[in-house]
Each structure stands twice: as structure tokens, then as C-alpha cells.
Amino acid sequence: MSRPSGLPMVVRDPALPTSVQIVEVGPRDGLQNEATTIAPDVKLEFIDRLGAAGLRVVEATSFVNPRWVPQLADAAEVFPAIRQRPGVRYPVLVPNERGLDGAMSAGANEIAVFASATDTFARRNLASTLDGQFEMFAPVVRRARAEGLRVRGYLSMCYGDPWEGAVPPDQVVAAGRRLFDLGVDELSLGDTIGVATAAQVTALLELFGRNGFGPERLAVHFHDTYGQALANTLSAMRSGVRIVDASAGGLGGCPFAGSATGNLATEDLVWMLDGLGIEHGIDLSRLVQTSSWMADHLGRPSPSAVVRALAGSAGADRSEPAKGQ
């Protein structure tokens, strides 16, 4: 497995950041949306290999009711068994106070809560309402902060909702403000159904900025359902965002989208960052090997273009003539 010599060619863009922190969500957001449930020891190896590949934030699991997410029912078993690497953060998702109890019992020192920018999704995903969800999260965030845990807020359906259609940016900023008011350290803006396009991303980030929430506290979380994730990430970086969520090998997917594509693949992001000369700390070759290995466990090819290209190139015969003409 190797990439073509000297490629991608590095050309910097002064309008883009010099470094980006990738938040790897494969073990949580990725695996929870896969049809195949992965065994705890494989998850542990996965998490370990992600750290070895240079990822510095690996969202490890979710302390959610196993009836909702059976794929992550082993959180209490997996999390304490992680061989935590120095300098790597291992946040976990918690939906409520019971989840927080589980996370803290397991030794987590960083959590994330998952809110919705729309009422319909708050009702369907959280059995709450747009307003009610913040009341639900308030004691979770308060206790977590009191215990010294770092807290990330996710905001889903920031650009569109399968029931409500386009989501007004004002509504998204209002929901984001409530999460910041609760005390989250960082807010990840999710395009849960993958419908956003580049200028919509710019406009939303500008609106957050005008409301006092600059890009230093914002992350972006794109799904590749309509192939837009990387173009949208480029757009977000142009607006100053330096924290980008991605999923190794493009693991996961939204069951509403009716497609096989999930999160932005970490490898595809890394290829772009490499070409732009943006630092990220990832060893792409190790990451591709890890995602290929996980794809074997899931019994299906990786949806990541880079994984398919580089994993497939190992035995490729480059002397066969191309059919360019």
C-alpha cells in the first residue's frame, strides 16, 4: 500500500488554517450505524490502532441505552479496557444522567451530549422537544463540569431535516447558544443527513460568528450522503474552523438517507489536508490499513475513496496502458 510518489502535491492556501484537529468518531458514530455489531476486543484494537495512526481525539463509545444502540451495548466493558495513549483524548457520548454515571464509573474524563437543532428530530431521536432537550442536558453538563470533565456539544440537523426540510440558520444558532449557555466547551455542527452545500456552511458559520461564537469553539461534522462532505469541510476551514469530525474509512451512516454513505472519511480528509499543507498528525498509511482491517470485520468494502484507492493499489499493475483516449 502506497500513494503515488510525491502526491498529492503540496500547495498552501493562505486563507486556510495551518493545522487542523481531527475528531475521530468512527468507534462511536461510525460503528453505531453499521449493521454488523463488532466484538469488544476488535473495538479495543480499533481504538488502539487509531491512536497509533496519530489521531489525538478518538470518540470511543456511547453510554446510551443498549435498546437504542445495541452496537455499543458493551461501553462499560470496552471503555475501561482502552490502553489510553498519552496525549490522546477519549471522549464518550452520554444521553442523560444515567449515561453520565456509566461514563464516570468507567473512568471517562470527557463527554459529549447530542442535541437537535430541530423539534421533530428532538422528538424522534431524543423523545423530547427542541426546548425540552436542554432541560434534559442541563444537569448532565452541570455535573460533568463540576467533576472536571470536558464537555462537547453536538448539534444535529444544522442544515436540513428529513421532516422539516431546510432549517433556518437563526434557529440553529439559538440552539447552539443554549448548549454554550449550559457550559459546553466546544460545539460540533452536524449535517446529519448530508444535505448541506458549501455556501450554506459559510453562512451558518458567519451567523455564529456575528452572535459571538467564533470558529475557535466550533467543529464541523459532515456526512457524505450526497457527496458534499469534503467540499463543505473546505468551506468551513475557509471560515476559520480548525476542528473537523471524521470517521475512519467512512464508517457509519444515517438510516434516513437511504444510502450506504456515512460520515466524511478521515482518509479522504487527510488526503485533502496533505495537499493543502495543513498539519494533522496522521499517518495515512497506518490509518488506511486500520480501515481496511475494519472493513474486513464488517464484511464490506470501505466507502472511503482513499481507502479503496490505496488499499487496492498494493497489487495494482501500473504498466498496463490507461484508456485515456
Added chain:
Amino acid sequence: MSRPSGLPMVVRDPALPTSVQIVEVGPRDGLQNEATTIAPDVKLEFIDRLGAAGLRVVEATSFVNPRWVPQLADAAEVFPAIRQRPGVRYPVLVPNERGLDGAMSAGANEIAVFASATDTFARRNLASTLDGQFEMFAPVVRRARAEGLRVRGYLSMCYGDPWEGAVPPDQVVAAGRRLFDLGVDELSLGDTIGVATAAQVTALLELFGRNGFGPERLAVHFHDTYGQALANTLSAMRSGVRIVDASAGGLGGCPFAGSATGNLATEDLVWMLDGLGIEHGIDLSRLVQTSSWMADHLGRPSPSAVVRALAGSAGADRSEPAKGQ
């Protein structure tokens, strides 16, 4: 088959063009790189459906030696049988004077020649050299122009070459200049192996501009081998490019890349243009239906994210709870 209501949300970017012309290369660049050879009557229906979906430039076939490209060996049978729609252009690729004879006999009034920006690919793909290829194309372009045919020039390996690695932009511009000097009306800059990233695209287009070749005569042609095609297209549009090559359903691929991904999928491009409020004239639903139908003929799913999402959503049950948390 339908997209979520009101999505993508339209947000314009004043730095981008207000309209884009899509050059549909699926019947030529797409099908010539597919393992399955499609029957002439299916090709004819495909070309007709593309015109019906609103495409205004459909590269129909290639008058190349059938030993090189058996998938398009039926060019002389297919081309005259196309039910040409008013307002739609049907260019064909020709590699040499013999190909031009075939194209003109078949009634083509627009051709394209396919050159390489690198010496190695010129030797391997054209059995020529970086210099020699222009001598080969000179009489083709001269005769075509004398006969009143429009001529497009393709320049391949503009950003990287599997043997030579990164390709110096000066070399690309020098090769492009020679095609313009021969008399091509338009030059399509190809990332044949899909390795380019966004700022490299900007830099190359700027260099063309400084050499007197502005974006009005340039097209971009990206492959999605490493998932970069749409981000690169966004970058090219920001540099003023308004002609974008794409392949319905993402048909085709470069045999060197060792991956299943081919050209930028027209549907994924259309989704982005729709979100950006950029006019293109395509009926996305009809195009997705056409690409799904062609994927059935090829016996494999479409690599286009939009095709998979929209074709797959027909029977999707949107009432099932998402696993957002």
C-alpha cells in the same frame, strides 16, 4: 425517488459563477473505462436520456482503434443513429486523422483530441512523446477547423502522473499553450488519476491566467479517485471556471488508480450547484433515474453518492428512529 423537501437549501456565493455548463462525458470517458461493454441500442438510449435530462453537451463516443478501446468499437454505428436534440452538442473523441475521417463520415460536427501533460503518459497512452503528440494532433485540428468543426483539447495528468509524480504547473501550461496554438477552442484540464487538491487547482488556473488563458476557455475534469473531485470543482469555480466535465452516475475510472471510483458524478455536481444557486439546466430526478438504469445494465451500483441516496430513498421508511445518540 425524491429529494428531501426544500433541500438542498439555496445559499449563493458571490465569488462563484451564476451558471455552469456541464460537459457530460459518461457515454465516452465513462463507458470506455467500464469492464462491461454496453450494446449500441443501450448506448443510444443512454445518450438520448441524457439530453432529455437537460444536458446540453454530451460527449457521445470515440473514433479510436477498437483494439485500444473495445467498449467503443461501435462508434460508427452509434453516432449516426443518435436522435440529435436541438440545442444539444454531441462531440466525439478522435485520436488521429483516421479517427477524424470516421467522425466526419458519421456526421460529427464537434471533436476532441486527448493530449498528455507528461512525457511518460504520452508514450504509454499515445505511443508518442510529449512533443510528438502535438505533431500528431496538428493535422487533425487543422482539418477539423477547416471543415468548420469545433475542437476541444483535453490535457491529461495536469496535477500528477503515476510514473512522474507531481507535474510542474509550468509544464502543464506549456502543453496547454501548444493545444491552443494548434487551434483548439476550449481546453479541458484533466486530473486523470484524481490526486489534485483544492489549492493546486487554484494555482494552476492562476498560472494559465497569467499566461493569457483565462477561465472562459478552460474546463476542469476531475476524477474522484481520492474523493477530491467536488472540492476541486468548487475551487475551480472560485477561479472563474464555468465549464465542468462530469460523468452521469460517476461512470468510468482510471485503471491505474486501483480503485472503483471514476469521474466526478454529474449528480453530485448538480446537488452542489443546486445548493449554490448556480444554473445548470439539469433535471436531477431524470438524471438519477437514467444513471440507476445504466447501473443495472452494468450490473453494479452507481458510485455516485446522490444516485445511491435518491435511488435508494424510493422505498425508505422515514419513520424509523435515527441512531443519532
